[in-house]
Amino acid sequence: MNEFDTLIHNGVVVTVNPENQIIPDGMLGISGDKIALVTQREENVPLPRALNRIDARGGIILPGLVNTHTHLPMSLFRGLADDLPLEVWLNEHIFPAEAEHIHPESVRIGTLLSCVELLLAGTTTCCDGYFLEDQVAAAVAETGIRAVLGQGVVDFPAPGVPDPALNVSTAAGFVRKWSGRCETITPSIFCHSPYTCCPDTLVAAKAAAAEAGVLFQIHAAETRGEAGMIVDPKGSSPIAHLDELGILDQHTLLVHAVWADDMDIHRLQLRRACISHNPDSNMKLAAGVAPVPQYLTAGLCVGLGTDGCASNNNLDMFQEMDMAAKLHKVYALDPVLMPAESVLRMATLNGARAIGLDSLTGSLETGKLADVVVVDTRSTHLTPMYHPVSHLVYAACGSDVRHVFVGGRHLVSNGSVTTVDTGSLLDAVNTFCDGITTQRSNP
Amino acid sequence: MNEFDTLIHNGVVVTVNPENQIIPDGMLGISGDKIALVTQREENVPLPRALNRIDARGGIILPGLVNTHTHLPMSLFRGLADDLPLEVWLNEHIFPAEAEHIHPESVRIGTLLSCVELLLAGTTTCCDGYFLEDQVAAAVAETGIRAVLGQGVVDFPAPGVPDPALNVSTAAGFVRKWSGRCETITPSIFCHSPYTCCPDTLVAAKAAAAEAGVLFQIHAAETRGEAGMIVDPKGSSPIAHLDELGILDQHTLLVHAVWADDMDIHRLQLRRACISHNPDSNMKLAAGVAPVPQYLTAGLCVGLGTDGCASNNNLDMFQEMDMAAKLHKVYALDPVLMPAESVLRMATLNGARAIGLDSLTGSLETGKLADVVVVDTRSTHLTPMYHPVSHLVYAACGSDVRHVFVGGRHLVSNGSVTTVDTGSLLDAVNTFCDGITTQRSNP
Numbered sequence: 043m044n045e046f047d048t049l050i051h052n053g054v055v056v057t058v059n060p061e062n063q064i065i066p067d068g069m070l071g072i073s074g075d076k077i078a079l080v081t082q083r084e085e086n087v088p089l090p091r092a093l094n095r096i097d098a099r100g101g102i103i104l105p106g107l108v109n110t111h112t113h114l115p116m117s118l119f120r121g122l123a124d125d126l127p128l129e130v131w132l133n134e135h136i137f138p139a140e141a142e143h144i145h146p147e148s149v150r151i152g153t154l155l156s157c158v159e160l161l162l163a164g165t166t167t168c169c170d171g172y173f174l175e176d177q178v179a180a181a182v183a184e185t186g187i188r189a190v191l192g193q194g195v196v197d198f199p200a201p202g203v204p205d206p207a208l209n210v211s212t213a214a215g216f217v218r219k220w221s222g223r224c225e226t227i228t229p230s231i232f233c234h235s236p237y238t239c240c241p242d243t244l245v246a247a248k249a250a251a252a253e254a255g256v257l258f259q260i261h262a263a264e265t266r267g268e269a270g271m272i273v274d275p276k277g278s279s280p281i282a283h284l285d286e287l288g289i290l291d292q293h294t295l296l297v298h299a300v301w302a303d304d305m306d307i308h309r310l311q312l313r314r315a316c317i318s319h320n321p322d323s324n325m326k327l328a329a330g331v332a333p334v335p336q337y338l339t340a341g342l343c344v345g346l347g348t349d350g351c352a353s354n355n356n357l358d359m360f361q362e363m364d365m366a367a368k369l370h371k372v373y374a375l376d377p378v379l380m381p382a383e384s385v386l387r388m389a390t391l392n393g394a395r396a397i398g399l400d401s402l403t404g405s406l407e408t409g410k411l412a413d414v415v416v417v418d419t420r421s422t423h424l425t426p427m428y429h430p431v432s433h434l435v436y437a438a439c440g441s442d443v444r445h446v447f448v449g450g451r452h453l454v455s456n457g458s459v460t461t462v463d464t465g466s467l468l469d470a471v472n473t474f475c476d477g478i479t480t481q482r483s484n485p
Numbered sequence: 486m487n488e489f490d491t492l493i494h495n496g497v498v499v500t501v502n503p504e505n506q507i508i509p510d511g512m513l514g515i516s517g518d519k520i521a522l523v524t525q526r527e528e529n530v531p532l533p534r535a536l537n538r539i540d541a542r543g544g545i546i547l548p549g550l551v552n553t554h555t556h557l558p559m560s561l562f563r564g565l566a567d568d569l570p571l572e573v574w575l576n577e578h579i580f581p582a583e584a585e586h587i588h589p590e591s592v593r594i595g596t597l598l599s600c601v602e603l604l605l606a607g608t609t610t611c612c613d614g615y616f617l618e619d620q621v622a623a624a625v626a627e628t629g630i631r632a633v634l635g636q637g638v639v640d641f642p643a644p645g646v647p648d649p650a651l652n653v654s655t656a657a658g659f660v661r662k663w664s665g666r667c668e669t670i671t672p673s674i675f676c677h678s679p680y681t682c683c684p685d686t687l688v689a690a691k692a693a694a695a696e697a698g699v700l701f702q703i704h705a706a707e708t709r710g711e712a713g714m715i716v717d718p719k720g721s722s723p724i725a726h727l728d729e730l731g732i733l734d735q736h737t738l739l740v741h742a743v744w745a746d747d748m749d750i751h752r753l754q755l756r757r758a759c760i761s762h763n764p765d766s767n768m769k770l771a772a773g774v775a776p777v778p779q780y781l782t783a784g785l786c787v788g789l790g791t792d793g794c795a796s797n798n799n800l801d802m803f804q805e806m807d808m809a810a811k812l813h814k815v816y817a818l819d820p821v822l823m824p825a826e827s828v829l830r831m832a833t834l835n836g837a838r839a840i841g842l843d844s845l846t847g848s849l850e851t852g853k854l855a856d857v858v859v860v861d862t863r864s865t866h867l868t869p870m871y872h873p874v875s876h877l878v879y880a881a882c883g884s885d886v887r888h889v890f891v892g893g894r895h896l897v898s899n900g901s902v903t904t905v906d907t908g909s910l911l912d913a914v915n916t917f918c919d920g921i922t923t924q925r926s927n928p
Contacts, residue, residue, distance in 0.1 A: 120868075121875035125810075125824035159865040266818070325811035326879070328820035355879040356866045361804065367568075368768035368808070369815075375709070377771040381568035422602035423799045423883070425563075425911050426918035432564035436769070436798040440866070441884035468868050475869035 046071035046078055046092040047450060050416060053098025054430045055080060058105050058390045058405040062383055064430060070103055072412040075225075075449035080406050094452065096445055098416045102430045104386075105405050106166025106188075106413035106448065107359040108393030110318040111259075111297045111347025113172045114182070115144065115152030117159065118475060119352040128265065128327055136352055143478055144201045149174045151470050153181035156357060158459050158467065161187055163358045163440025166413040166448045167404075169295070169318070169347070169397045171232030171259050173201040175216050183224045186453045186461045188413065190397045191220065192232030192259050195247050197240055210243060214250040221254070226449060228399065230257040235264075236280050237271035241287055248289045257293055257398050259318075260284070263306070264298035265329050281306040290315040295396055297347065298323075299337075300330040307333065307340050316343045316396035319388070321365045323349030331373045334366070335380065345393030346385075358440040363389050367435050382435040416445035489514035489521060489535040490893060493859060496541025497873045498523060501548050501833045501848040505826055507873060513546055515855040518668075518892040523849050537895065539888055541859045545873045547829075548848050549609025549631075549856035549889065550802040551836030553761040554702075554740045554790025556615045557625070558587065558595030560602065561918060562795040571708065571770055579795055586921055587644045592617045594913050596624035599800060601902050601910065604630055606801045606883025609856040609891045610847075612738070612761070612790070612840045614675030614702050616644040618659055626667045629896045629904045631856065633840045634663065635675030635702050638690050640682055653686060657693040664697070669892060671842065673700040678707075679723050680714035684730055691732045700736055700841050702761075703727070706749070707741035708772050724749040733758040738839055740790065741766075742780075743773040750776065750783050759786045759839035762831070764808045766792030774816045777809070778823065788836030789828075801883040806832050810878050825878040859888040 048071070055068030057080060071079030071090060079090070089095070123135035149172075160168055167188040172178055175193035182189045193216035194200060195209045203212050213231045220229040231251040233239045239247070244260075251258040262268075263280040274283050281302055284290055290313035297318040302310070310317070319334050337344050346366055348357045363385045370380045394404030403413045417438055419425070424433050424442065446454035453460055491514070498511030500523060514522030514533060522533070532538070566578035592615075603611055610631040615621055618636035625632045636659035637643060638652045646655050656674045663672040674694040676682045682690070687703075694701040705711075706723040717726050724745055727733055733756035740761040745753070753760070762777050780787050789809055791800045806828045813823045837847030846856045860881055862868070867876050867885065889897035896903055 117865075118869065121871050121880060124872075124875050124879060125821055128820060131820070155865055155868065162865060322811065325815040326820065328814040328818050328822075330818060331815060355875065358866065358882075361807070361882070364804070365808070365811070368765065369812075371771040372768040372774060372812075373816075375771050375773060377571060377574070377769065378568055379771075420911065422560075422598055422605060422907065422911070423801065425598065425914050426561065426921075428564050428918070428921070429567075432567050432798065436567060437564060439801070439804070439882045439884065441882065464865065468863065468865070471868050475871070478869075478871070 043091070044093050045090040046073055048072040048094040048096065048447065048452070049090055049092035050096040050098055050103055050414065051083060051089055053101050053103040053416060055406060056102055056104045056430050056434065057407065058387055059407050068103060070406060070414060072447065072450045075411055077406060077408050077410050077412045080408060096416060099418060099420055101419040102417040102434065104415050104417065104434065105390045106403065106415050106446065107164050107389050108345060108404055109160060109165045109168040109347050109357065109359055110295065110345035110393045110396050111320055111349055112156065112168045112170045112357065113350030114156040114170050114178055115149045115172055116350035116352045117156040118143065118148060118152040118471065120355050122352060122478065139478060140201065144173065146174055146177045148474060149177040150181045151467065151474060153178045154185060154462055154467055155471050156351065157182055157185035157187045158462050158464055159357045161185065161446050161454050161459055162443060163360065164415040164417070164443040164446060165357070165359050166415065166446060167394065167399060169259065173203065176219065179220055179227055183227060184461065186226060186448050186451050188226045188403065188448055190228045190230045190257055190399070192230035194232050194234055195243060196234045196238045197243055210246045210250055213247060214254070217254045217256055230259055232259040235261040236283050237268055240273060244284070244287050244289055251293070257295055258289070259295045259297060261298055262296045263301040266301055268301065279303065279306055281309055285309045285313065292316065293398065298329065298332065300324055300332040302333055307336055310342055311340045316345065318347040318396060319344050319366065320347045320349040321369050322362055323353040325365070325369065327353050331369060335370055335374060343392055343395050344388055345396035346389045359389055360434065360439045363435045382431045385435050386431055412447050412450040414447040415443055417442045418444040486534070487536050488533040489516055491515040491537040491539065491890065491895070492533055492535035493539040493541055493546055493857065494526060494532055496544050496546040496859060498849060499545055499547045499873050499877065500850065501830055502850050511546060513849060513857060515890065515893045518854055520849060520851050520853050520855045523851055539859060542861060542863055544862040545860040545877065547858050547860065547877065548833045549846065549858050549891065550607050550832050551788060551847055552603060552608045552611040552790050552800065552802055553738065553788035553836045553839050554763055554792055555599065555611045555613045555800065556793030557599040557613050557621055558592045558615055559793035559795045560599040561586065561591060561595040561914065563798050565795060565921065582921060583644065587616065589617055589620045591917060592620040593624045594910065594917060596621045597628060597905055597910055598914050599794065600625055600628035600630045601905050601907055602800045604628065604889050604896050604902055605886060605900070606803065607858040607860070607886040607889060608800070608802050609858065609889060610837065610842060612702065616646065619662065622663055622670055626670060627904065629669060629891055629894050631669045631846065631891055633671045633673045633700055633842070635673035637675050637677055638682060638686060639677045640686055653689045653693055656690060657697070660697045660699055673702055675702040678704040679726050680711055683716060687730050687732055694736070700738055701732070702738045702740060704741055705739045706744040709744055711744065722746065722749055724752055728752045728756065735759065736841065741772065741775065743767055743775045745776055750779055753785055754783045759788065761790040761839060762787050762809065763790045763792040764812050765805055766796040768808070768812065770796050774812060778813055778817060786835055786838050787831055788839035789832045802832055803877065803882045806878045825874045828878050829874055855890050855893040857890040858886055860885045861887040
């Protein structure tokens with residue numbers, strides 16, 4: 043009889059458990075959708091029997107990565123426009139492309155594209171906010187990736203919500219529809235920002251999220267100019283504005299939070315709000331450098347995210363970890379800041395905590411869901427290996443991932459996704475995107 | 486009869502020629518060691534005949550990348566120690582490891598490891614400075630990568646040069662030995678820095694380089710504290726110090742050049758000295774942010790480099806491009822700075838110019854050496870593709886490289902290096918590095 047459905051062996055297990063335990067020559071057993079064993083292999087003892095046995099070939103067995111901020115369908119606009127002032131990029135490229143090309147079928151293929159990219163690069167959970175989120179959810183469910191999904195709320199007509207008066211009720215309807223519907227999907231509400239949602243909208247949306255007991259996501263304090271774009275007679279900072287409206291608590295995820303002064307940080311600390319830090323996007327759009335070391339000192343929970351593909355331009359959380367570790371070191375001229383272990387925790391367990399899933403995923407511990415990644419280290423760029431965590435943050439990239447399990451399902455096997463026909467998907471995306479015109483000043 | 490030895494077709498050719506020409510459905514012919522054809526394929530005309538035909542599968546054909554700063558054997562110390570104050574990292578980890586473990590045989594396998602990593606990730610030329618450079622050169626020659634190599638000069642005993650009085654003569658001897666010896670190797674002289682070489686050493690080494698007509702490489706102005714470490718009664722900045730000694734000219738490559746004020750930039754401009762910009766290393770070691778946009782405005786030639794693997798921790802020039810583009814945007818809060826086209830040029834033609842090889846390599850033009858890379862874009866993270874240059878800088882990584890030619894030799898074929906038995910090499914490196922002990926405060 044088999045002891046486990048799957049046994050992964052012959053790898054170093056990076057647990058991200060409370061002790062940051064690292065197990066050389068470790069093995070991990072999966073039964074059903076859960077982790078049933080995490081231990082070191084004993085010498086001269088045969089491996090436990092399992093239906094599916096995965097040899098990690100001396101590589102690294104780690105928790106699936108958690109991407110706390112995506113706009114899944116936007117991979118259709120990957121590299122459509124770059125190196126432009128933010129308002130030109132948004133108003134002349136991204137918004138027109140969304141208005142013309144975002145509809146249920148394009149949302150489906152864009153979402154599939156992003157989910158396959160995420161899975162192939164070792165992300166097992168993402169937290170998304172977009173429009174037509176019902177179609178996003180259906181596509182996400184096809185792929186098997188775990189996701190927190192929020193229907194977008196803005197005070198102007200949006201794809202699928204032509205009447206802004208219905209923005210909050212549509213988002214609340216999405217939550218009702220997707221509650222308990224699919225094991226891997228957790229619904230949420232996503233207000234776009236304090237400058238695209240008026241106070242009444244923000245308060246109503248937060249009330250709906252609180253009533254349903256779901257995560258409330260919002261972009262906030264992304265750019266230096268954002269405060270000036272908020273309709274607020276007091277002229278508060280974006281974070282103060284949200285706090286004064288009662289939006290901040292431990293079930294609110296602030297995305298970006300780049301511009302926060304000491305008072306803002308104190309408010310976040312008091313309310314125990316969580317942060318999604320998106321260094322690649324903040325750098326590419328020149329939004330600024332978020333005070334992440336100060337957030338960590340204040341005891342805030344910070345996860346990592348890629349943001350949408352149009353401002354990154356990929357969804358590789360390994361690159362995001364590398365960027366996060368290095369950006370804050372150079373910005374503060376302090377090489378000790380943001381050590382690899384801390385950054386890996388942001389990309390796994392703390393990301394899961396920021397989106398409310400840390401009791402289920404984010405670390406390799408028995409009883410948790412089997413969201414597990416195997417990284418192949420048998421390559422020149424990962425040899426030698428003195429410290430697996432250093433390699434994960436500073437040397438590896440998404441293409442080093444060989445196997446991915448989500449809730450015990452083997453979604454990436456030997457570098458290929460098992461739930462989607464990737465070739466057909468790439469063809470469909472290319473055909474669709476051929477219709478999207480683009481210009482570039484200096485080709 | 487075959488028109489070409491090799492024909493690469495069915496790809497978009499990113500030439501990096503003076504017009505930044507991009508050729509959709511392009512093809513590139515190689516005869517002997519040179520590029521013999523770069524053109525668009527005509528409809529309904531059969532492909533030219535060739536001994537070796539490479540289908541780029543709709544991907545990108547680009548010039549081989551030029552890494553302007555490496556310490557090749559240091560890949561043996563990849564991830565040995567991270568996240569430490571610079572002096573602890575150097576004095577307690579890197580210097581002791583070098584003193585104990587750097588000898589001719591380890592230099593050989595470390596160099597092979599780095600060269601294979603570089604080739605697999607699309608780098609066809611590197612510029613290296615280290616000790617025991619004679620062994621470095623022999624290993625480099627085995628792999629077939631193009632390289633500018635400089636024997637290191639410091640005023641204290643170093644591996645292979647126990648008597649510092651012989652530092653310059655040893656370096657000059659290396660230049661004599663390797664001049665005209667191997668087509669792919671160009672010798673050079675590498676003074677470590679103005680704080681490890683006294684003025685007499687710097688002047689003598691530069692004189693030797695000038696006499697031999699070779700590149701003079703030197704780390705300079707890497708950290709804020711460097712000025713204080715230079716023995717100079719005038720207290721000049723590192724760049725002023727070098728200028729006053731007559732070291733700066735267009736055959737001098739300043740590596741890092743992070744701390745340069747307007748006066749320093751004016752000196753560099755006047756002398757037409759070249760810069761190797763190493764953003765990943767500068768970020769990881771928290772050295773600082775080099776004023777690269779100002780260098781470009783001043784018309785200086787800036788190439789990109791990874792630095793040694795111990796401070797990066799890989800040799801992936803695609804990641805270096807991404808980092809360079811994004812770091813300067815966020816640092817100046819200007820998303821228009823360092824556009825993708827400019828960064829790609831730094832990683833190819835301008836890098837070649839910085840190390841004196843731009844008449845031979847760095848762009849795809851007929852008559853130049855056939856240093857060519859094919860990137861596979863048939864993957865989720867490179868789909869769709871609106872602009873190939875955007876993808877190269879912002880979305881691709883080294884593992885997307887499928888084919889690499891250096892001087893017409895097919896050194897990477899379908900993702901595998903043809904000149905080195907990679908499996909045996911990895912085994913040898915692992916066996917060697919098992920003997921290197923390491924510690925980590927928080928594993």
